[in-house]
Amino acid sequence: MIKLPSGVDINNLIDDIRIFSWQAADILLYYSKLLEDSDGKRNILKNNNVNDPVTVADLKVNELIIKRINEKYKNINWDILSEENVKISSKGFDSKTDWIWVLDPLDGTKDFIQGTGNYAMHLALNFKQKTYIGFVLIPNKNQLWITDGKKTWCEKRDGTRYKPNLLKKNNLQEMTLVTSKNHGNEILKNLIQKINFRKVEIMGSIGCKIASIIRGDSDIYICLSLPGKSSPKDWDFAAPESILKAAGGAVTNLDNQELTYGQTSFQQSGVIVATSNKDTHGSICLQIKKIIEDNAIYPL
Structure with missing residues (x-):
């Protein structure tokens, strides 16, 4: 404790x-x-x-x-x-x-x-x-x-x-994705198209996106940092992760590893996935990873 x-x-x-x-x-x-x-x-x-x-x-x-x-x-x-x-x-x-x-x-x-x-x-x-x-x-x-x-x-x-109202969906194609509008990221757009989510909601602020998952307005958020470009930082993810994790969801990298804070330049790079269900989160990450690898979308 x-x-x-x-x-x-x-x-x-x-x-x-x-x-x-x-x-x-x-x-x-x-x-x-x-x-x-x-x-x-x-x-x-x-x-x-x-x-x-x-x-x-x-x-x-x-x-x-x-x-x-x-x-x-x-x-x-x-x-x-x-x-x-x-x-x-x-x-x-x-x-x-x-x-x-x-x-x-x-x-x-x-x-x-x-x-x-x-x-x-x-x-x-x-x-x-x-x-x-x-x-x-x-x-x-x-x-x-x-x-x-x-x-x-x-x-x-x-x-x-x-209280939170997290939805418990297992299939990516049944999920509503919440994503950014202020970051032009063609690789992420390509991944979203390949997954073919039921619905895509556009929203600013990672905190607002994670809150939408906890409210039950969406199911999943994917953050994909482009190699050589800027990445989200500790202050972008720490508070949102804390509220989603305690509510029963999860925020990890694509290998289902928890985020670690206080690293070099406070970067949270690569692919980060937030979902509404900690029990199925690992399998969702595997599904996304397979789609990325099969379509050579992003260097893993």
Whole structure:
């Protein structure tokens, strides 16, 4: 059984992060509203990188969450790995502790800018390079997904709770796939066509995609990184994996191996598969791997 660092109670911690998360929601919804105006968009964008934009909202939420954790939990033996801090720091991130918070203050920044509502805040507490507890906040849906490491549930701002509703399908052709629209990936498109899913839903943010699986709106998500190109990072997957795994689903690489965090450049490369059923996940990975190999779609 995993024990939290000395002085930290799991229930109090979840209560605190719940409060911090809804404060973050206020920031994200405020700037989302400002983005509806073209002048607002110019003021909110902090860089001109079309492929990796940063907004004032990213930075404000980043500052809020880190400040709140550090204020509430002084002298606790954990570190905080944040996407925004990695981008701006020249020192890198070198942790000597088993406990690491992994934060993406705004996952789905392109969708946030485009006004689709498919954006999320990710926050996970990892132990020894594996996910333990996690939070995925989807402000536009008034949803905060939480796992205490054993179970997953969703809360609305008024405290209303509801449980996961994972579907249990075994056949790829009967499944609804949720995939990205902001990443032009012809190899992945080819794989999707070969599998011939029942339905394909387009959605931003990995957190939003994984939440759609937990809600029962979709069955599977496939992430395929192109060789030599950028890959998702730890902060993209840590919180989403934590909530799906505790709900009864799974997130692994194509060889059905659990993701490991804190590796070189925080990369999560290759082919990653998320499904709604941990019991059949391995066989689903095998089916996908066979389709890739038989059609020479991707170098394995």
